[in-house]
Amino acid sequence: MKYSALALLRGALSGPDSWSPAWRSPEPKPEYEVIVIGAGGHGLATAYYLARNHGIRNVAVLERGWLGGGNTGRNTTIVRSNYLFPESARLYEFSLRLYESLTRELNFNIMLSQRGLILLAHSRHDLDAMSRWANAMRMNGIDAELLSRDEVAAAAPLLNLSPEARFPILGGFTQRRAGTARHDAVAWGYARAADALGVDILQNCEVRGFTRDAHGGVTGVETSRGPIRAGRIGIAAAGHSSVLARLAGFSLPVTSYALQAMVTEPTKPALDTVVLSPGTGAYVSQSDKGEMVLGASLDLFPSYAQRGSFALTQGILASTLAIFPSFSRLRLMRQWAGIVDVVHDSSPIIGPTPVPNLFINCGWGTGGFKGIPVGGWTLAHVLATGRSHELAEPFQLERFYTGRLIDEAAAAGIAH
Amino acid sequence: MMLLSCPWCGPRDENEFACAGTTHIVRPGPEVSDAEWGRYLFFRANPKGVHRERWRHVYGCGQWFNVARDTVTHQVLAVYRMTEPPPAVPGEGP
Numbered sequence: 001m002k003y004s005a006l007a008l009l010r011g012a013l014s015g016p017d018s019w020s021p022a023w024r025s026p027e028p029k030p031e032y033e034v035i036v037i038g039a040g041g042h043g044l045a046t047a048y049y050l051a052r053n054h055g056i057r058n059v060a061v062l063e064r065g066w067l068g069g070g071n072t073g074r075n076t077t078i079v080r081s082n083y084l085f086p087e088s089a090r091l092y093e094f095s096l097r098l099y100e101s102l103t104r105e106l107n108f109n110i111m112l113s114q115r116g117l118i119l120l121a122h123s124r125h126d127l128d129a130m131s132r133w134a135n136a137m138r139m140n141g142i143d144a145e146l147l148s149r150d151e152v153a154a155a156a157p158l159l160n161l162s163p164e165a166r167f168p169i170l171g172g173f174t175q176r177r178a179g180t181a182r183h184d185a186v187a188w189g190y191a192r193a194a195d196a197l198g199v200d201i202l203q204n205c206e207v208r209g210f211t212r213d214a215h216g217g218v219t220g221v222e223t224s225r226g227p228i229r230a231g232r233i234g235i236a237a238a239g240h241s242s243v244l245a246r247l248a249g250f251s252l253p254v255t256s257y258a259l260q261a262m263v264t265e266p267t268k269p270a271l272d273t274v275v276l277s278p279g280t281g282a283y284v285s286q287s288d289k290g291e292m293v294l295g296a297s298l299d300l301f302p303s304y305a306q307r308g309s310f311a312l313t314q315g316i317l318a319s320t321l322a323i324f325p326s327f328s329r330l331r332l333m334r335q336w337a338g339i340v341d342v343v344h345d346s347s348p349i350i351g352p353t354p355v356p357n358l359f360i361n362c363g364w365g366t367g368g369f370k371g372i373p374v375g376g377w378t379l380a381h382v383l384a385t386g387r388s389h390e391l392a393e394p395f396q397l398e399r400f401y402t403g404r405l406i407d408e409a410a411a412a413g414i415a416h
Numbered sequence: 417m418m419l420l421s422c423p424w425c426g427p428r429d430e431n432e433f434a435c436a437g438t439t440h441i442v443r444p445g446p447e448v449s450d451a452e453w454g455r456y457l458f459f460r461a462n463p464k465g466v467h468r469e470r471w472r473h474v475y476g477c478g479q480w481f482n483v484a485r486d487t488v489t490h491q492v493l494a495v496y497r498m499t500e501p502p503p504a505v506p507g508e509g510p
């Protein structure tokens with residue numbers, strides 16, 4: 001069914017039963033050409049692009065819970081391409097461009113809102129670092145503008161602009177094409193479009209092991225719904241990447257941490273851009289429902305528990321109130337966490353693994369929502385062709401042996 | 417909030433401590449291959465279950481110590497000094 005204004009009108013007149021489910025819930029087939037493990041944004045996008053770009057439709061996406069129930073459904077939904085190094089700039093800019101046309105491509109409103117993202121400078125050094133950063137972006141052909149203190153004040157008047165503030169605001173810079181997208185819609189849109197092209201999405205289907213041939217290559221998976229054979233397998237399991245790698249007999253340079261976020265009660269429109277203060281760690285935007293969405297830094301000890309520690313919650317609230325004092329009047333509604341897959345250089349890994357026929361997309365850590373379109377695009381490419389996509393070439397597992405890291409964390413000091 | 421027991425100061429709140437990741441890693445000599453060196457620097461078991469890790473009582477006595485902790489429940493299974501041999505704990509895989 002094509003979604004349109006006319007379909008909406010027809011649905012309104014003929015009642016809720018006239019809508020068909022957005023995707024099927026099929027029984028597993030004994031064999032697929034490609035299996036993708038994990039129905040988060042990356043796994044679903046991979047399945048969609050396998051069908052759409054490569055004509056491979058005999059594909060299953062296996063999900064141990066419900067689709068979009070991992071980090072994709074838990075993130076603070078910021079999308080941007082303001083990275084420092086050329087390799088990352090190319091990767092994330094390609095992703096942002098795919099996002100810009102995704103609603104039409106998928107016939108599903110992902111509610112992309114390019115409201116801009118402002119990074120705050122709290123010191124002379126921040127100002128210097130940000131001019132370098134913004135200039136690097138422009139050299140890479142990506143929009144970036146330095147902002148004076150007054151321009152920041154005009155864009156977000158609720159900020160604590162007092163010169164006496166603990167973290168005074170001296171200026172900043174913005175990427176105007178950055179913004180937010182509806183996280184569930186991205187998962188649902190890819191799921192519906194992949195399903196329409198013949199992909200089976202198998203929920204409540206946990207992968208518990210791999211079957212292998214005489215050369216050690218994978219030939220299928222053992223799941224909670226029985227064994228399923230496959231020619232090629234892709235892993236897109238974020239915080240659980242190491243668990244799957246161990247089942248397949250290799251290890252990854254990944255540590256799993258809880259990343260938490262929280263929302264306040266809804267309020268009137270008060271903030272129409274995204275504000276990030278790297279100095280304090282505060283990361284704030286207002287959702288379409290009116291909640292203030294507060295991002296956070298990692299709980300810095302390994303964890304597979306999907307809850308954030310209270311010690312850090314307090315810290316995040318303190319940082320947020322330091323830059324938005326008036327938010328102290330808002331009540332907190334919900335706090336939650338997702339398990340993210342952190343690597344040393346904060347850049348993803350997209351490509352082959354040491355195991356024949358097994359490929360992986362992981363390492364996005366705190367910032368892979370913005371990377372969903374390109375993560376899916378490039379994992380589909382290597383699954384279909386056996387060769388890494390040009391954009392993904394610098395992002396191979398090998399770099400942890402050669403030392404050719406793409407150290408975005410140290411260079412830019414940004415989370416998410 | 418986790419409660420960790422510093423071997424010197426006793427039970428204290430989590431925010432007095434900092435975790436420095438996997439413990440009992442042995443540094444290989446300079447003669448090893450790039451692959452071996454890469455494994456030493458970056459590759460970790462990252463278990464879902466019992467993890468042996470080192471913590472430091474940063475906002476306290478400043479001392480380092482080892483902890484065996486379940487990464488799913490966050491239950492602390494053992495605390496022992498840097499020079500002590502690792503005690504056995506329940507639920508640890510091979």
Ligand SMILES: Cc1cc2nc3c(=O)[nH]c(=O)nc-3n(C[C@H](O)[C@H](O)[C@H](O)COP(=O)(O)OP(=O)(O)OC[C@H]3O[C@@H](n4cnc5c(N)ncnc54)[C@H](O)[C@@H]3O)c2cc1C
Binds near residue numbers: 067072337416
């Ligand atoms: C609080 C928070 C805020 C964030 N904010 C941002 C942000 O503002 N911007 C941004 O770009 N990124 C952000 N991120 C990061 C982003 O959410 C992730 O990088 C991204 O969603 C990862 O997508 P994914 O599809 O790889 O993983 P997921 O969405 O986690 O999907 C992986 C799926 O694999 C499944 N799975 C695991 N093991 C198995 C198994 N054995 N068998 C079958 N299925 C399995 C899981 O159930 C899960 O559904 C944030 C993350 C968190 C937690």
Ligand SMILES: [Zn+2]
Binds near residue numbers: 422425477
């Ligand atoms: Zn102590």
